[in-house]
Amino acid sequence: MFKKSKIDNAVTQLKQRFGDQLSTSEAVRSHHSHTTTRIPQQLPDAVLFAKNTQDVSEAVRICYENDCPVIAFGIGSSLEGHVNAPHGGVCIDMNGLDQVLEVNNEDLDVVIQPGVTREALNEYLRDTGLFFPIDPGANASLGGMAATRASGTNAVRYGTMKDNILALEAVLPDGRVVRTGSRAKKSSAGYDLTRLLIGSEGTLGIITEITLKLYGIPEVIAGGTCSFPSVESACNAVINVIQYGIPVARIELLDVVQVRACNQYSGLDLPETPLLLLEFHGSEAGVAEQAEMFASIAEEYTEYEFQWTSDEAARKKLWKARHDAYYASLAYSPGAVGVSTDVCVPISRLAECVEETYRDIEESGIISPIVGHVGDGNFHCMPLSDPEDDEMRKVIDGFIKRLSERAIAMGGTCTGEHGVGQGKQEYLRKEHGDAVDVMMMIKSTIDPKGIMNPGKIFPQN
Amino acid sequence: MFKKSKIDNAVTQLKQRFGDQLSTSEAVRSHHSHTTTRIPQQLPDAVLFAKNTQDVSEAVRICYENDCPVIAFGIGSSLEGHVNAPHGGVCIDMNGLDQVLEVNNEDLDVVIQPGVTREALNEYLRDTGLFFPIDPGANASLGGMAATRASGTNAVRYGTMKDNILALEAVLPDGRVVRTGSRAKKSSAGYDLTRLLIGSEGTLGIITEITLKLYGIPEVIAGGTCSFPSVESACNAVINVIQYGIPVARIELLDVVQVRACNQYSGLDLPETPLLLLEFHGSEAGVAEQAEMFASIAEEYTEYEFQWTSDEAARKKLWKARHDAYYASLAYSPGAVGVSTDVCVPISRLAECVEETYRDIEESGIISPIVGHVGDGNFHCMPLSDPEDDEMRKVIDGFIKRLSERAIAMGGTCTGEHGVGQGKQEYLRKEHGDAVDVMMMIKSTIDPKGIMNPGKIFPQN
Numbered sequence: 001m002f003k004k005s006k007i008d009n010a011v012t013q014l015k016q017r018f019g020d021q022l023s024t025s026e027a028v029r030s031h032h033s034h035t036t037t038r039i040p041q042q043l044p045d046a047v048l049f050a051k052n053t054q055d056v057s058e059a060v061r062i063c064y065e066n067d068c069p070v071i072a073f074g075i076g077s078s079l080e081g082h083v084n085a086p087h088g089g090v091c092i093d094m095n096g097l098d099q100v101l102e103v104n105n106e107d108l109d110v111v112i113q114p115g116v117t118r119e120a121l122n123e124y125l126r127d128t129g130l131f132f133p134i135d136p137g138a139n140a141s142l143g144g145m146a147a148t149r150a151s152g153t154n155a156v157r158y159g160t161m162k163d164n165i166l167a168l169e170a171v172l173p174d175g176r177v178v179r180t181g182s183r184a185k186k187s188s189a190g191y192d193l194t195r196l197l198i199g200s201e202g203t204l205g206i207i208t209e210i211t212l213k214l215y216g217i218p219e220v221i222a223g224g225t226c227s228f229p230s231v232e233s234a235c236n237a238v239i240n241v242i243q244y245g246i247p248v249a250r251i252e253l254l255d256v257v258q259v260r261a262c263n264q265y266s267g268l269d270l271p272e273t274p275l276l277l278l279e280f281h282g283s284e285a286g287v288a289e290q291a292e293m294f295a296s297i298a299e300e301y302t303e304y305e306f307q308w309t310s311d312e313a314a315r316k317k318l319w320k321a322r323h324d325a326y327y328a329s330l331a332y333s334p335g336a337v338g339v340s341t342d343v344c345v346p347i348s349r350l351a352e353c354v355e356e357t358y359r360d361i362e363e364s365g366i367i368s369p370i371v372g373h374v375g376d377g378n379f380h381c382m383p384l385s386d387p388e389d390d391e392m393r394k395v396i397d398g399f400i401k402r403l404s405e406r407a408i409a410m411g412g413t414c415t416g417e418h419g420v421g422q423g424k425q426e427y428l429r430k431e432h433g434d435a436v437d438v439m440m441m442i443k444s445t446i447d448p449k450g451i452m453n454p455g456k457i458f459p460q461n
Numbered sequence: 462m463f464k465k466s467k468i469d470n471a472v473t474q475l476k477q478r479f480g481d482q483l484s485t486s487e488a489v490r491s492h493h494s495h496t497t498t499r500i501p502q503q504l505p506d507a508v509l510f511a512k513n514t515q516d517v518s519e520a521v522r523i524c525y526e527n528d529c530p531v532i533a534f535g536i537g538s539s540l541e542g543h544v545n546a547p548h549g550g551v552c553i554d555m556n557g558l559d560q561v562l563e564v565n566n567e568d569l570d571v572v573i574q575p576g577v578t579r580e581a582l583n584e585y586l587r588d589t590g591l592f593f594p595i596d597p598g599a600n601a602s603l604g605g606m607a608a609t610r611a612s613g614t615n616a617v618r619y620g621t622m623k624d625n626i627l628a629l630e631a632v633l634p635d636g637r638v639v640r641t642g643s644r645a646k647k648s649s650a651g652y653d654l655t656r657l658l659i660g661s662e663g664t665l666g667i668i669t670e671i672t673l674k675l676y677g678i679p680e681v682i683a684g685g686t687c688s689f690p691s692v693e694s695a696c697n698a699v700i701n702v703i704q705y706g707i708p709v710a711r712i713e714l715l716d717v718v719q720v721r722a723c724n725q726y727s728g729l730d731l732p733e734t735p736l737l738l739l740e741f742h743g744s745e746a747g748v749a750e751q752a753e754m755f756a757s758i759a760e761e762y763t764e765y766e767f768q769w770t771s772d773e774a775a776r777k778k779l780w781k782a783r784h785d786a787y788y789a790s791l792a793y794s795p796g797a798v799g800v801s802t803d804v805c806v807p808i809s810r811l812a813e814c815v816e817e818t819y820r821d822i823e824e825s826g827i828i829s830p831i832v833g834h835v836g837d838g839n840f841h842c843m844p845l846s847d848p849e850d851d852e853m854r855k856v857i858d859g860f861i862k863r864l865s866e867r868a869i870a871m872g873g874t875c876t877g878e879h880g881v882g883q884g885k886q887e888y889l890r891k892e893h894g895d896a897v898d899v900m901m902m903i904k905s906t907i908d909p910k911g912i913m914n915p916g917k918i919f920p921q922n
Binding site for chain 1: 565566567568569570590609610612616620621623624633637638639640641643644645646647648649650651652653654656657659660661676677679700703704705706708744746747750805806807808809837838839868869872873874875876877878879880881885888889892893894895896897898899900902903904905906907918
C-alpha cells in the first residue's frame with residue numbers, strides 16, 4: 001500500500017525543509033516506536049521534532065503529497081502500540097509544542113499546545129487556585145490524552161478527556177488547519193468534531209492546540225481505605241455510593257493479589273482481601289459528610305473498619321498501596337514485565353466480570369493483579385511474565401482476548417481508557433457491529449490516502 | 462435536486478406498505494412542519510406514523526431508493542425550522558416509539574425509545590428514586606433533544622444531552638440500523654459516533670433508541686432569589702459561584718424587562734433590576750452550605766437580600782417569576798408573538814454581551830426580554846412583535862444577526878442549545894471556518910443522496 005521510494009522522497013523533502021529538526025538515527029526512531037512491552041516495536045523511517053502548528057502543517061502536507069504515513073508522538077506512554085509505524089513513514093514528535101497559551105481564570109479554561117504534560121500544566125497553574133484533574137497515571141502529554149480519550153482514577157467525578165475539552169485545533173491529512181468548538185461552555189452549532197477527534201488516535205488528523213476545562217483546587221482533600229470480604233461486597237458498596245450521588249473524587253479497587261503485592265513491596269499489613277481506596281474533594285464539612293455517608297454504606301457490606309483522614313501526610317500513607325501498585329506488581333514476580341490491559345462494564349456487572357476474570361487468571365496459571373476505577377466499572381489487569389517466555393506470552397494473549405470478549409458480552413467495552421491502537425482491533429467489530437463501517441467511511445473521507453497513523457484502530461485485512 | 466415524481470413514488474410505496482400509518486392530509490402535514498413562528502412553514506408531502514425501529518428502517522429505505530427527503534419529527538418544539546420540509550418529502554413522526562425499554566437502577570441508566578418525552582420519562586421513573594435532569598423548558602421528546610443537543614436550566618450542574626447519553630441506535634440513510642456506544646460509563650474503543658449523532662439534527666440518520674444516564678433524586682432541593690443593581694454585578698457573582706465550585710443546580714438571570722413583565726403578569730413586586738434565581742440540590746446540610754456560600758458571594762455585589770428556602774411551596778413561589786417568564790413576556794406586548802433565539806459566550810464575556818445586546822434592543826426599538834442560563838454563559842432573547850408586522854420582522858432578523866455575530870466575535874457560539882436548523886445557517890462558517898468543510902464531508906459520505914433532513918444546518922447555495 002505504501003511505497004518505500006515515496007516515503008524516502010518525503011523524508012528527503014522534510015530534511016530539506018527542516019534540517020536538524022529531522023532525525024533518521026536508529027536510536028531516535030526506536031525511542032519513537034512502541035516501548036511499553038507486548039506489542040513488538042515497528043520503527044518509523046524518520047522523526048520530525050515539530051516546534052509549532054506551522055511545522056506540523058507543512059510536514060503533513062509533504063507527507064500527503066508523497067503518500068507517506070504520519071504518526072504523532074507525545075511521550076510514548078500509550079499501551080496498545082499507538083505509536084508504532086507498521087508501514088514506516090514519519091513520526092512527528094509533538095513535545096516541542098509545549099506552551100500554555102492562555103489561562104482564563106474567570107472561565108475556568110486554559111488553551112495549551114499538545115506537548116504540555118498534565119504535571120507540567122498543573123505546575124504552571126499552581127498559583128491560580130485551579131487545576132486540571134484528569135490523571136491517567138503516566139505523566140502523559142495532553143495531546144496524547146486527547147487522542148486516546150484517556151481518563152484515570154478521578155474520572156468518576158470529573159469525567160474523561162471527552163468531557164473536559166472545549167475546543168481543538170488540528171492539522172488535517174492534507175495539511176489544512178481547522179478549529180473545532182469554542183470557549184463557550186456549550187453549543188448546538190453543527191457536528192461535534194471536537195468529540196470526533198478525541199479518541200481518534202491520530203487517524204483523522206494531528207491535534208495542535210487544546211482548550212481544556214479547569215476546576216478550582218478543592219478546599220479539602222480527604223482519603224480513606226476500607227477492606228471488604230469479597231470483590232462482590234466491595235462492588236455493592238460502590239454501587240450504593242454512586243446511587244446516593246456521593247461525589248467521590250476517586251474510588252479504587254485493589255484485588256487480593258494486588259493487596260498482597262503491596263504488602264510485600266511497601267511493608268504494609270493490609271488484610272489480604274479486596275481493598276477500596278477513596279478520595280473526597282470539598283469543604284471541610286462536605287468531605288466529612290461524604291466520609292460519614294460512605295462509612296454507613298460500607299458497614300452494610302464489611303466488618304473491616306473504614307479509615308479516613310483529611311491530613312495530607314496521613315492520607316498519602318493510607319493511599320500508599322495505590323501509589324506503589326505498579327512497582328509492587330513488578331516486584332511480585334521478579335524479572336517479569338507487566339502487560340497492562342483494561343476493560344469497562346456497566347457497574348452492575350463489575351463484580352461478576354472481575355470474579356470470572358479472577359477464575360480465568362487462576363485457570364490460566366498466570367499472575368495478574370487487578371486494579372479498578374470501580375466507580376466507572378473500569379478495571380485493569382496486569383499479567384506478569386518473563387519477557388523472553390514466548391509460551392506465557394501466548395497464554396496472556398488468550399487471556400486478554402477472553403477478557404475483552406467477556407466485557408463486551410456484559411454490555412461493556414474492550415477498552416475503557418487505553419484505546420484500540422494495534423492491540424484491540426479484533427474486538428472493534430464485536431463491540432460496535434456495523435457502526436465500524438460508519439467509522440471507516442469517516443476515516444476514508446477525511447483521510448482518503450490513509451496516511452494518518454495507518455494500521456491503527458481498524459481491523460487489518 | 463429532488464424530483465416531485467420520485468417523491469410521489471416514495472409516498473405511493475409507503476402507502477402500500479404502511480396503509481393508515483401514512484397520512485397526506487393537509488392538516489397533518491401542516492402540524493408536522495415548523496410551527497414556532499418566524500420561519501415560514503414548509504409542508505412535507507406525507508407523514509408516516511412509525512411504531513418501531515423496523516418501520517423507520519423500512520420507510521427510510523423506501524425513501525432512499527426513491528431519492529426522497531426524510532424528516533424526523535418529535536413533538537415539534539424545535540425553534541429554528543428543524544422540521545420544515547423545504548424540498549418536500551416524508552416526515553416520520555416518532556411519537557409511536559414511546560416505550561421505556563429498560564431501567565437499570567444499579568447502573569443509573571435507562572434505555573428508551575426516542576418518542577418518550579422528558580416529563581413522561583420522569584413520571585415513569587417516579588418510584589425508582591431516579592430522574593433525568595435535562596430540562597429545555599418544553600416537554601420535548603428525548604429523540605428531538607438528542608438530535609439538537611438540547612440542554613436548559615440545569616446544564617450548569619448536569620451537562621447537556623451530549624454529556625448524558627451513553628449509547629444510541631440509529632437508522633442510517635439507506636435503512637441500515639446501527640448501534641453506537643454501550644452501557645459502559647466510558648470507552649476508548651473507536652470513533653465517538655454517539656456524539657457525532659447528537660446535535661446532527663436528523664441530517665445523518667434517525668435516532669431510534671437512546672441509553673440515558675440517570676441521577677438520584679436529590680434529598681433536598683432548595684431555591685433562592687437575589688436582585689442585583691446591574692447585569693454586570695449579577696454576572697460577577699455567577700463567575701464567583703463557578704470558581705468556588707459551588708454545585709448549583711440552576712442559576713438563571715432575568716433582565717430588567719423580564720422582571721418588569723413578570724411583576725405585571727404574576728402580580729409580584731420584585732425590584733425592577735436584574736434578578737438571579739438559584740436552585741441547590743443535595744443533603745440538608747449540603748444545600749444550606751451552598752446557600753450560605755452564595756449569600757457571602759452575593760453580598761460583595763449587591764445590597765439586595767438573598768432569600769432562599771428548602772420548603773417546596775415557598776421555593777415554587779420564589780421561582781414563580783421564572784416559571785411564568787414565557788407567558789409574562791407574551792402578555793407584556795399583547796397580541797405579539799415571541800421569536801426565541803439563543804447564543805452562548807465564555808462567562809467572562811457574558812455581562813458585556815448582554816449589555817451590548819441590551820443597547821441594541823433599545824436602539825432597534827424592539828421589545829425583548831432576556832433570560833439567561835448564566836452559569837453556562839448562555840442566554841435567550843425573545844423579541845416580541847405583531848405576527849403581521851413585516852417591517853418589525855426585518856428589524857428582528859437584523860437584531861438576531863447582530864446578536865449571533867456578537868457572540869461569535871466574543872469567542873462564543875451562535876446557538877448554545879437551540880440548534881442551527883434553517884435559522885442559524887449563515888453563521889456556521891463564521892463560527893467554525895473550514896471545519897464546516899469537514900462536517901460537509903461527513904454528511905456527504907454518510908448521506909450521499911442528501912435525503913436526510915435536507916436544507917438544514919449547512920448554508921444553502
